[in-house]
Amino acid sequence: MKMPSPKVGLLAALLLFSGVAGAKALTPEKPADDPASVVHQLYEAFEHGDMAALERLIAKDASWTYYGPASQLPFGGTRHGPAGVADFFAKVAETLDNPVATQLEYVVTGDTVAVPGTEESTVRATGIRYKADLVHVFKVRNGKIVSFEEFIDSGKVLLAFQGDKSVDVSAGGDAMATATPGSRRLVDKSVGKAIFTTCAGCHGNDAKGLNYMYAPNLTGQHSDYLARQLTNFRDGKRGKMDDAHGFPMVGRATAIPGADGVKAVVAYVAGLPKLAAAPVASRAVPASIVDIVPTCATCHGAAGEGNFDMQAPALNRLDRTYIAQQLVNFRTGKRGYHADDPQGALMAASVPESLGSDAIAALAKHYGRD
Amino acid sequence: MSQLELWSRRRFVKASTLAVPVIAGLAGAAGFAAPLAGSAAADLQNRIAGTVVVKDDENYEVWRQSMIWQRAKADRRPDMIVQAERIEDVQEAVRFAATAGMKVTTRCGGHSMAACFLRDRGMLIDISRLDGIAVDKAAKLAVVGPGVFCRGLAERLAQDDLAFPGAHCGTVPISGFLLGGGVGMNTNAWSQGMSVFAVKAVDIVMADGRLLRASESENADLFWAVRGGGPGLFGVVVRFHLQCFDAPKVIWGATYTFAFAELDAVTRLMDKLVPQLDKDVEVLYSVAALPGVAEDAPVDQRQRIYLDVNAFAASEAEGRRKLALLQRDPLIARALDKVEDRAGSFDRYYSDNEAAFPQAYWMGDNIWTDRPMEAIAVLKRHIPDCPAPRGTPVVLYMGTNSMPDAACSRIGRFYVAYYLEWDEPAQEAPSRAYCLKVFKELKAVAKGSYINEMDQEGRPEDIRDCYSPKAWARLEQLRRQWDPQGQFHGFYGQS
Numbered sequence: 001m002k003m004p005s006p007k008v009g010l011l012a013a014l015l016l017f018s019g020v021a022g023a024k025a026l027t028p029e030k031p032a033d034d035p036a037s038v039v040h041q042l043y044e045a046f047e048h049g050d051m052a053a054l055e056r057l058i059a060k061d062a063s064w065t066y067y068g069p070a071s072q073l074p075f076g077g078t079r080h081g082p083a084g085v086a087d088f089f090a091k092v093a094e095t096l097d098n099p100v101a102t103q104l105e106y107v108v109t110g111d112t113v114a115v116p117g118t119e120e121s122t123v124r125a126t127g128i129r130y131k132a133d134l135v136h137v138f139k140v141r142n143g144k145i146v147s148f149e150e151f152i153d154s155g156k157v158l159l160a161f162q163g164d165k166s167v168d169v170s171a172g173g174d175a176m177a178t179a180t181p182g183s184r185r186l187v188d189k190s191v192g193k194a195i196f197t198t199c200a201g202c203h204g205n206d207a208k209g210l211n212y213m214y215a216p217n218l219t220g221q222h223s224d225y226l227a228r229q230l231t232n233f234r235d236g237k238r239g240k241m242d243d244a245h246g247f248p249m250v251g252r253a254t255a256i257p258g259a260d261g262v263k264a265v266v267a268y269v270a271g272l273p274k275l276a277a278a279p280v281a282s283r284a285v286p287a288s289i290v291d292i293v294p295t296c297a298t299c300h301g302a303a304g305e306g307n308f309d310m311q312a313p314a315l316n317r318l319d320r321t322y323i324a325q326q327l328v329n330f331r332t333g334k335r336g337y338h339a340d341d342p343q344g345a346l347m348a349a350s351v352p353e354s355l356g357s358d359a360i361a362a363l364a365k366h367y368g369r370d
Numbered sequence: 371m372s373q374l375e376l377w378s379r380r381r382f383v384k385a386s387t388l389a390v391p392v393i394a395g396l397a398g399a400a401g402f403a404a405p406l407a408g409s410a411a412a413d414l415q416n417r418i419a420g421t422v423v424v425k426d427d428e429n430y431e432v433w434r435q436s437m438i439w440q441r442a443k444a445d446r447r448p449d450m451i452v453q454a455e456r457i458e459d460v461q462e463a464v465r466f467a468a469t470a471g472m473k474v475t476t477r478c479g480g481h482s483m484a485a486c487f488l489r490d491r492g493m494l495i496d497i498s499r500l501d502g503i504a505v506d507k508a509a510k511l512a513v514v515g516p517g518v519f520c521r522g523l524a525e526r527l528a529q530d531d532l533a534f535p536g537a538h539c540g541t542v543p544i545s546g547f548l549l550g551g552g553v554g555m556n557t558n559a560w561s562q563g564m565s566v567f568a569v570k571a572v573d574i575v576m577a578d579g580r581l582l583r584a585s586e587s588e589n590a591d592l593f594w595a596v597r598g599g600g601p602g603l604f605g606v607v608v609r610f611h612l613q614c615f616d617a618p619k620v621i622w623g624a625t626y627t628f629a630f631a632e633l634d635a636v637t638r639l640m641d642k643l644v645p646q647l648d649k650d651v652e653v654l655y656s657v658a659a660l661p662g663v664a665e666d667a668p669v670d671q672r673q674r675i676y677l678d679v680n681a682f683a684a685s686e687a688e689g690r691r692k693l694a695l696l697q698r699d700p701l702i703a704r705a706l707d708k709v710e711d712r713a714g715s716f717d718r719y720y721s722d723n724e725a726a727f728p729q730a731y732w733m734g735d736n737i738w739t740d741r742p743m744e745a746i747a748v749l750k751r752h753i754p755d756c757p758a759p760r761g762t763p764v765v766l767y768m769g770t771n772s773m774p775d776a777a778c779s780r781i782g783r784f785y786v787a788y789y790l791e792w793d794e795p796a797q798e799a800p801s802r803a804y805c806l807k808v809f810k811e812l813k814a815v816a817k818g819s820y821i822n823e824m825d826q827e828g829r830p831e832d833i834r835d836c837y838s839p840k841a842w843a844r845l846e847q848l849r850r851q852w853d854p855q856g857q858f859h860g861f862y863g864q865s
């Protein structure tokens with residue numbers, strides 16, 4: 001993606017430092033192979049489910065150890081190579097729900113990287129949610145991870161597997177899970193974060209959207225698109241009163257202090273960890289929309305990844321409900337109605353009146369996140 | 371399951387910037403800063419996951435203004451703003467403030483039109499990021515973070531066929547709304563008149579940083595204060611435990627538009643007929659200017675009355691039955707316009723209502739009253755002189771419940787509010803003066819006011835009238851008991 005302007009690009013790169021994507025922005029074309037960068041890429045690959053990167057980053061004979069009784073913790077013990085690591089995650093997936101991990105810092109000594117952090121998961125069998133302190137210790141050679149050790153408070157994990165409620169942190173429910181403070185860190189006191197205060201109630205603290213507020217994920221979306229939509233809401237080019245879930249945006253977008261405020265809040269969002277895109281490329285196109293998809297792809301890309309030059313947003317970052325609603329809005333004159341919104345008008349013109357609800361549902365399902 | 375899926379199951383979230391060499395030297399970059407080593411801010415910042423902003427910070431002013439939801443920005447400046455990320459942050463912040471001799475106020479949605487949370491000294495703790503909803507369907511209970519918006523709560527509960535008397539506007543967070551009492555939906559049927567009586571318990575951070583549970587059985591006197599203490603509360607509520615109700619299958623409704631000349635007739639209907647309807651029929655009217663009519667046009671031409679009726683019903687048939695008595699009234703036939711047989715949901719209710727709520731520059735005031743005809747007589751005299759481009763009186767029937775003993779101690783059969791909205795800074799002062807004049811006059815027919823929508827800046831001396839004299843005294847006494855050092859700011863104008 002081309003950056004809208006060098007200035008915005010630079011700002012975004014700086015702001016990125018509070019999120020996972022930070023190092024990515026600074027990562028040169030060819031990924032760096034110093035130990036910290038390799039470990040960082042591994043965490044990124046975890047987040048995005050990027051198998052190819054994992055194959056690349058983990059040495060064929062790597063050892064992967066989770067300290068805990070393998071007889072009782074299915075993912076405990078030592079495994080070897082990428083296949084062993086995949087088995088480890090298979091066991092995690094079979095037994096734990098909603099795992100969330102935090103990494104507090106990287107302590108680099110020669111080829112060793114130690115990452116203190118926490119892990120919080122719900123044991124599926126008992127419903128107990130534990131939160132355990134841990135240290136990940138990686139050894140990296142020639143750009144590949146040759147050993148991984150997870151030193152975790154596995155006593156706590158074991159108690160959770162045994163149904164011991166004393167370790168349950170879900171008093172307020174899973175939804176109450178919160179972040180852990182970092183130690184040596186820079187603090188984001190940016191204008192963008194300040195302004196985002198008024199966005200968070202609907203789009204969520206992490207901008208990943210809240211379905212119960214009908215508010216879409218903003219992360220991973222093209223910054224120029226976000227800025228244009230905020231401006232459209234401010235200028236009466238989007239958010240008519242009968243656009244039920246768009247209308248509330250008018251007030252909020254207008255509350256943003258000026259065009260600089262819009263830029264700042266968009267840059268802040270650009271720096272947040274991104275929700276993984278929908279795997280559109282691996283989805284078969286249903287027969288009912290096989291004729292329509294090529295039209296969408298012209299602007300939004302084959303995988304719905306969006307296209308900066310065409311000023312088309314990423315569809316694969318949006319949820320299905322939102323996509324379907326927007327298609328209806330374009331079709332019914334609730335979006336793309338303003339002469340001064342050429343991108344919207346183009347989209348409105350591209351949605352034929354004949355596009356029925358089945359086709360809309362199929363398109364949303366094809367491009368959208370679950 | 372594909373390997374790809376397996377990998378992505380374990381989601382990794384990075385909580386903070388990595389201490390990798392590549393970032394060295396960026397501490398000076400715009401917006402990012404490690405707080406000055408050894409400074410007060412740094413001490414606190416090192417202990418919390420949230421954000422500490424002090425007056426010396428470059429972006430302080432944007433942070434300060436961002437705390438206020440509306441566009442009119444009260445000009446008061448706390449020494450420190452702490453945006454909490456988790457409950458422990460709130461505890462740390464309160465403890466820190468105690469040591470540093472700072473007074474504390476809390477902000478959640480920042481909707482208070484007086485921005486009563488913003489004071490010239492001390493620490494402002496922003497808890498809007500404490501969110502999350504956990505529902506126990508069988509027990510009809512929900513544990514909800516203060517930052518959750520009423521619309522979101524309604525949608526989430528609907529997934530479990532449950533409901534809660536949230537605010538009439540979807541973007542209001544439950545926090546300040548509930549603590550001040552809560553003029554919520556269907557409270558006449560669900561919660562003895564005010565939403566706060568559907569709060570079963572709260573988790574609250576006290577002046578010494580302790581996290582306590584307050585309910586009818588635990589710290590009952592504190593719970594008494596929580597239920598209505600609002601902006602005068604001496605603690606920070608970080609979780610609400612809510613009693614939920616069976617969701618209505620339909621919100622069966624109608625809206626009738628009347629000429630301004632029918633104001634007395636519509637008010638009489640509210641006074642005499644509406645109390646005969648079932649308790650789960652909510653009736654309100656607003657008086658609002660027709661869009662596009664000149665501001666100096668005669669009031670009859672410009673203003674219309676919108677009577678809105680909603681039955682929280684188990685079926686369409688039941689909804690029809692509940693509205694029938696009202697619909698048979700001869701006044702209804704005189705409506706200039708009408709929408710009937712509206713099969714609504716919370717989503718539709720919030721969507722339809724959104725436009726009615728001021729989003730820009732605004733203030734307002736309200737009274738509780740048992741004498742709607744007299745209140746309207748006062749308003750009718752003043753409406754033609756309203757200097758704000760948009761002035762909207764609202765009259766809502768509240769019922770005649772006897773409320774449980776709690777700080778929330780004032781209510782009337784009717785809630786009469788008046789919202790003023792303006793576009794230009796020059797319109798602000800006359801609007802405020804007008805509102806003050808009208809409400810000083812309305813006091814003669816009032817049974818006090820509702821703290822959450824009261825003009826705290828204009829008539830701080832009347833804040834005590836939002837409480838019964840007994841409740842006011844008890845609130846003071848409990849404050850001395852629970853917050854002997856005066857760690858928390860009192861009501862606006864008091865500290």
Ligand SMILES: Cc1cc2nc3c(=O)[nH]c(=O)nc-3n(C[C@H](O)[C@H](O)[C@H](O)COP(=O)(O)OP(=O)(O)OC[C@H]3O[C@@H](n4cnc5c(N)ncnc54)[C@H](O)[C@@H]3O)c2cc1C
Binds near residue numbers: 478488549551605
């Ligand atoms: C558009 C709009 C629509 C509204 N609709 C309604 C309505 O339908 N019914 C109704 O009753 N009211 C309504 N209100 C008024 C609303 O209830 C108040 O503005 C309320 O203060 C909003 O809550 P908040 O969390 O934004 O409070 P804030 O403005 O953030 O805070 C107000 C005060 O409440 C206290 N407070 C807030 N949260 C906490 C906490 N967790 N712990 C301790 N103290 C706390 C603080 O002392 C603070 O000074 C509306 C307001 C707006 C702007």
